[in-house]
Amino acid sequence: MYNFEFEKPSTVADAVSALGGEDAQALGGGQTLIPTLKQRLAAPSTLVSLGGIPDMQGVCIEDDGSVAIGGATTHATVASEAAGSYPALAALAGLIGDPAVRNRGTIGGSLANNDPAACYPAGALGSGATIITNTRQIAADDFFEGLFSTALEEGEIITTVNFPVPQAASYQKFLQPASRFALVGVYLARFADGVRVAVTGASEDGVFRWSEAEEALNKEFRQDALTGLSINPANMIADLHGSKAYRAHLVSVMTKWAIEACM
Amino acid sequence: MPKDSGIGASSKRREDVRFLTGAGNYTDDINVHGQAYVHFLRSDIAHGRIKSIDTSAAEAMPGVVKVFTGKDFEGVGGMPCGWEVTDKHGAPMQEPPHPILAQGKVRHVGDPIAAVVADSLEQARDAAEAIDLDIEELPAVMNMKAAAQDGSTLVHDDLKNNICYDWQLGETDDTKVDEVFANAAHVTTLDLVNNRLVANPMEPRVAVGEYKRGTDEYTLFTTSQNPHVIRLLMCAFVLGLPEHKVRVVAPDVGGGFGTKIFHYAEEAFCTFAAKACNRPVKWTSSRSEAFMSDAHGRDHVSKIELALDADNNFIGLRTNTYANLGAYLSTFSSSVPTWLHGTLMAGNYKTPVIQVNVKAMFTNTVPVDAYRGAGRPEATYQLERVVDKAARELGVDPIALRRQNFITQFPYDTPVALTYDTGDYNGTMDKLEVAADLAGFAARRAESEANGKLRGLGINCYIEACGIAPSNIVGMLGARAGLYDAATVRVNATGSISVMVGAHSHGQGHETAFPQVVADMIGIDESMVEIVHGDTSKIPFGMGTYGSRSLAVCGSAMVKATEKVIEKGKKIAAHLLEASEADIELKDGQFSVAGTDKSVAWGDVTLTAYVPHNYPLEVEPGLEETAFYDPANFTYPAGAYACEVEVDPETGQVTVEAFNAADDFGNIVNPMIVDGQVHGGIGQGIGQALLENCAYDENGQLLSASFMDYAMPRADDVPFYGVDHSSQTPCTHNPLGVKGCGEAGAIGSPPAVVNAVLDALNSGGKAVEHIDMPVSPSRVWAAMNS
Numbered sequence A: 001m002y003n004f005e006f007e008k009p010s011t012v013a014d015a016v017s018a019l020g021g022e023d024a025q026a027l028g029g030g031q032t033l034i035p036t037l038k039q040r041l042a043a044p045s046t047l048v049s050l051g052g053i054p055d056m057q058g059v060c061i062e063d064d065g066s067v068a069i070g071g072a073t074t075h076a077t078v079a080s081e082a083a084g085s086y087p088a089l090a091a092l093a094g095l096i097g098d099p100a101v102r103n104r105g106t107i108g109g110s111l112a113n114n115d116p117a118a119c120y121p122a123g124a125l126g127s128g129a130t131i132i133t134n135t136r137q138i139a140a141d142d143f144f145e146g147l148f149s150t151a152l153e154e155g156e157i158i159t160t161v162n163f164p165v166p167q168a169a170s171y172q173k174f175l176q177p178a179s180r181f182a183l184v185g186v187y188l189a190r191f192a193d194g195v196r197v198a199v200t201g202a203s204e205d206g207v208f209r210w211s212e213a214e215e216a217l218n219k220e221f222r223q224d225a226l227t228g229l230s231i232n233p234a235n236m237i238a239d240l241h242g243s244k245a246y247r248a249h250l251v252s253v254m255t256k257w258a259i260e261a262c263m
Numbered sequence B: 001m002p003k004d005s006g007i008g009a010s011s012k013r014r015e016d017v018r019f020l021t022g023a024g025n026y027t028d029d030i031n032v033h034g035q036a037y038v039h040f041l042r043s044d045i046a047h048g049r050i051k052s053i054d055t056s057a058a059e060a061m062p063g064v065v066k067v068f069t070g071k072d073f074e075g076v077g078g079m080p081c082g083w084e085v086t087d088k089h090g091a092p093m094q095e096p097p098h099p100i101l102a103q104g105k106v107r108h109v110g111d112p113i114a115a116v117v118a119d120s121l122e123q124a125r126d127a128a129e130a131i132d133l134d135i136e137e138l139p140a141v142m143n144m145k146a147a148a149q150d151g152s153t154l155v156h157d158d159l160k161n162n163i164c165y166d167w168q169l170g171e172t173d174d175t176k177v178d179e180v181f182a183n184a185a186h187v188t189t190l191d192l193v194n195n196r197l198v199a200n201p202m203e204p205r206v207a208v209g210e211y212k213r214g215t216d217e218y219t220l221f222t223t224s225q226n227p228h229v230i231r232l233l234m235c236a237f238v239l240g241l242p243e244h245k246v247r248v249v250a251p252d253v254g255g256g257f258g259t260k261i262f263h264y265a266e267e268a269f270c271t272f273a274a275k276a277c278n279r280p281v282k283w284t285s286s287r288s289e290a291f292m293s294d295a296h297g298r299d300h301v302s303k304i305e306l307a308l309d310a311d312n313n314f315i316g317l318r319t320n321t322y323a324n325l326g327a328y329l330s331t332f333s334s335s336v337p338t339w340l341h342g343t344l345m346a347g348n349y350k351t352p353v354i355q356v357n358v359k360a361m362f363t364n365t366v367p368v369d370a371y372r373g374a375g376r377p378e379a380t381y382q383l384e385r386v387v388d389k390a391a392r393e394l395g396v397d398p399i400a401l402r403r404q405n406f407i408t409q410f411p412y413d414t415p416v417a418l419t420y421d422t423g424d425y426n427g428t429m430d431k432l433e434v435a436a437d438l439a440g441f442a443a444r445r446a447e448s449e450a451n452g453k454l455r456g457l458g459i460n461c462y463i464e465a466c467g468i469a470p471s472n473i474v475g476m477l478g479a480r481a482g483l484y485d486a487a488t489v490r491v492n493a494t495g496s497i498s499v500m501v502g503a504h505s506h507g508q509g510h511e512t513a514f515p516q517v518v519a520d521m522i523g524i525d526e527s528m529v530e531i532v533h534g535d536t537s538k539i540p541f542g543m544g545t546y547g548s549r550s551l552a553v554c555g556s557a558m559v560k561a562t563e564k565v566i567e568k569g570k571k572i573a574a575h576l577l578e579a580s581e582a583d584i585e586l587k588d589g590q591f592s593v594a595g596t597d598k599s600v601a602w603g604d605v606t607l608t609a610y611v612p613h614n615y616p617l618e619v620e621p622g623l624e625e626t627a628f629y630d631p632a633n634f635t636y637p638a639g640a641y642a643c644e645v646e647v648d649p650e651t652g653q654v655t656v657e658a659f660n661a662a663d664d665f666g667n668i669v670n671p672m673i674v675d676g677q678v679h680g681g682i683g684q685g686i687g688q689a690l691l692e693n694c695a696y697d698e699n700g701q702l703l704s705a706s707f708m709d710y711a712m713p714r715a716d717d718v719p720f721y722g723v724d725h726s727s728q729t730p731c732t733h734n735p736l737g738v739k740g741c742g743e744a745g746a747i748g749s750p751p752a753v754v755n756a757v758l759d760a761l762n763s764g765g766k767a768v769e770h771i772d773m774p775v776s777p778s779r780v781w782a783a784m785n786s
């Protein structure tokens, strides 16, 4: 690890100004950033912890029934506090990593990082969430821009993530055997006005919506709605843990399981 | 009736009090006043020629004490190999130099090029980044078969090729072997890979070197399974230091699994640098460094052929193996694919003709050496997979086929150089059939099928040669050391006992089990006995712990030393009781005159030994005895394992539903500790079978370089095990009749798991002959859809 300055502001405004410094970087739960620093793969001058900002903490239900989660809320908090209001999302949070990771890692950090095998990107895209930052609101459909890349500008902070709550939803995660991130994860959400299917872990372009499956399910929400549909393996990820064809196959299986869970 | 103390009792592991409450003293807990820290600059390419190294900028960095490169070690030896294997033409193996820091070339990702010693670790890392390297990248030698071809790029330019040795064991006459196969009624052939593993003990390696100018003495604190071996190798072969000036301490060690047997460059470096810098020097491996510098395990590519006659008797076995040694010879690497592997190819079966062929290869990968089981898992896996395949091809019951071919007469001379002293393979198979409820399998399969899952049952047997090893035999086979062990039993005046042992405990529970033996022999409370281990300045010259040898070899030395103590105690008691020595008996801590009520307590005798006022003049004062023990033979634990798996046909996911082990370990000192050893071994075996895979790409980059990609088994990957060790044929040649249990689980379990997966797939109507380990979901799915 290289040396850095450490700041822990208590308001979003102070955090934003601290992040204005040269090479300053936001620190959420540190579950990705700290290992990166230890390997000397990043050298920020200042780390600005978002963990001391009360406005960025916790889960609450908005007047329109949507669930708003503070950007610095840990996975463990979401798993317990959203269990009643948005059980599928709470279940997703409860399946991330191990207890130590869940007690440190945050939703804002996960979305900002946009790891191609992470769970929250699927939850946010599948739910049609709105990512709220210190400057603007970004629809999930416009937020994820490929591997480890998002619409966030330099120094922009995710302060809240707003989730509309579907009639039914399910996250099906097939574990990568070593990391236990998603080898393939599918988040399916059924709203009054349509079904959304978001896939993580599978594509070389990061999280994506499987629009053919959505169309089929919008026609009729049935278990065998996917018959005849498949994902083109061409831009799936291939690595030690699975070939392109295997990942494409798992997308279908996980989607089928998610449909079953929503029946 | 289970005993509550002494031999046979499940005494609670006393060492766990400190381990479980954070009071252990591991090497990284040791900090020496004034110590500096070393950071190794390691190669990030697999193979390259060093054109220049400029350390001048690094030397000028803040806090830097000294920067070392290969040049600084030109005057000292390299890392030695402890076993010279002779090839099948009678020539010695090719033995390239292994410098402490790279000289001329780098040969694997992780090969240390330079070392920076600085006031702090971060300063050392900063300075290492300022070292200017010019390395010309060369093609990486990765594929063993290609590496064996003439004209392949050479890992070591001075060798004639990349083959360390081309070795053979068993039948030397190829025509005879060919004839057996030509006349066979059935031949089963299998090509398989025994996957490369990284041991990954929880505690990474650490070394702290210290030099005292005033007395010219060195101390090395290190994470080792065998401190005396490290001292001997480092002093005699690497640094040229007098042994009496060097103390090696291996305090609490957080797991070894073989990978902490070997003498590593970092140990020699810290010792050397402590004098060169006139400061203690400490190195703590990061997990990333461990992946690319701890010796790896396994990595064999084999073809095995089994010939059977018309009655399904095994009549011949032939294997051809390429064994990966990595870039350099690690301490015992050469012995693993040969004398620890070929000799076990008979397994539990009376196959009359066996030929084992092994080509050991240099490649641009991390050195490969012993890992829990070392060679014996590779042998067992080949044999038990081919036997299973033969049973399927012939449509016979895999248990019946095995039973039919079991060795039943002992002692038994195998065609591959061993003499099994005793065993009862039907006995353990009988126990297994009951414990695993094989009769109920069909019902369990039906239930799984009703849930859309395939269920499979995998059976296998194993035998291992452990209690390593008779020095005269291993000497003939090329070992450059003896493999006896030693113990000193020091009785204190008040009757408590310290036993200084050569074996090292790094999870095995010696601190509990060894005192059980001594206390039982004397008839005193276990709490009166303690063992001392892990410090060359305190213990007699012993060879350490590996090869399931501690109790069988060091424990035997301890028994001999205790017997000497008891003999002397009887002399003193006879004097005190005014009786003849021949009439003195020791029982429950009392020396008594046979047939009388005259007795004297253990503590009175020990006190008399140290306060010899009323004392037999011909007897020396004091009560302390040492014994060395060299075993007459290996010991041969054996057993039968059963694994039940479910396979999800949609995803290829395998779950282990049940695992039962029936082992014959001979006599047992602490059944609970034995259970634990078997549990751990099976856990590692399931890890190898389903999860673990150390993979390189074709350029020699390590793909599984962290726990993000290297899958260690977790608690929920394994079932609750059934362990039975009630079938016991005591070892015939050591005083305790014990055989050793540390490696059995890791040796016996991988084939059971793989056999079970194949049984499941075949039960689903898919004829799958083989899947290489790790049998991951993606591989299972690919096999089902091929």
Ligand SMILES: Cc1cc2nc3c(=O)[nH]c(=O)nc-3n(C[C@H](O)[C@H](O)[C@H](O)COP(=O)(O)OP(=O)(O)OC[C@H]3O[C@@H](n4cnc5c(N)ncnc54)[C@H](O)[C@@H]3O)c2cc1C
Residues within 6 Å of the ligand: A025, A026, A027, A028, A029, A030, A031, A032, A033, A034, A050, A071, A072, A075, A095, A096, A097, A098, A101, A104, A105, A106, A107, A108, A109, A110, A112, A113, A117, A118, A119, A120, A156, A157, A158, A159, A179, A180, A181, A182
């Ligand atoms: C062992 C282990 C297992 C894991 N398993 C899983 C898993 O199964 N599934 C899964 O999805 N994830 C998994 N993770 C990832 C983890 O859950 C975190 O979500 C992830 O590391 C990022 O969150 P963080 O709060 O730790 O962010 P940090 O590591 O602190 O930061 C990550 C990045 O996001 C930026 N950042 C942080 N917070 C904000 C914010 N509010 N606004 C803008 N930018 C921000 C940082 O500057 C940094 O660039 C695992 C991690 C570990 C270590």
